[in-house]
Amino acid sequence: xxxxxxxxxxxxxxxxxxxxxxxxxxxxxxxxxxxxxxxxxxxxxxxxxxxxxxxxxxxxxxxxxxxxxxxxxxxxxxxxxxxxxxxxxxxxxxxxxxxxxxxxxxxxxxxxxxxxxxxxxxxxxxxxxxxxxxxxxxxxxxx
Numbered sequence: 001x002x003x004x005x006x007x008x009x010x011x012x013x014x015x016x017x018x019x020x021x022x023x024x025x026x027x028x029x030x031x032x033x034x035x036x037x038x039x040x041x042x043x044x045x046x047x048x049x050x051x052x053x054x055x056x057x058x059x060x061x062x063x064x065x066x067x068x069x070x071x072x073x074x075x076x077x078x079x080x081x082x083x084x085x086x087x088x089x090x091x092x093x094x095x096x097x098x099x100x101x102x103x104x105x106x107x108x109x110x111x112x113x114x115x116x117x118x119x120x121x122x123x124x125x126x127x128x129x130x131x132x133x134x135x136x137x138x139x140x141x142x143x
Contacts, residue, residue: 024048027073027106030131034100038143041135045069053139061138068130075123077108085111085121092117092124102128 024047032041045051049066050058061069078084086109094101094114101114104127113124135141 024050025107027069028076029105030127031103032100032131034098036099036143038141039100041131041141041143043131043134043139045073045134051134051138053135053141056139059138061134065130065134065138068126069134072123072127072130073106075121075126076104076106076111084108085123090121092120100128102131 027045027047030041030043030045032043033039041054043051043053045061046058047066047070049061049063051061052058074084076084076086078087086104086106089109090111090113092113095116095118098114098116101112102124103112104110111124113120115128117124132143135143
């Protein structure tokens, strides 16, 4: 009886700890390059409210920044009925006046564009803005 009780308690404890304390999934990985100082950036945004810039340690982002990051990931991915640009692997060519280039990998696909690509869906502008905000305000980078 006692052995069965200990076994049951161990099984319950195992069930309670499954999924706890593990790393959260990544929302997206953004790579930025360009012709200006500080353009190079590799950013991993996690669904647990963290960002990692250029391989440095993870840093916490604000609730608003996490909501913005989730919105960007959702708009990039879309769904099966209305696929977003990442599911369609959208690549927009740069113009000759390009300063910054972006590549974003999500769970469902990837996109590539530059600051001069036309026509850009609104989510590309939102992703570029979020990348700049997180790089400067959270990671302490100049750009």
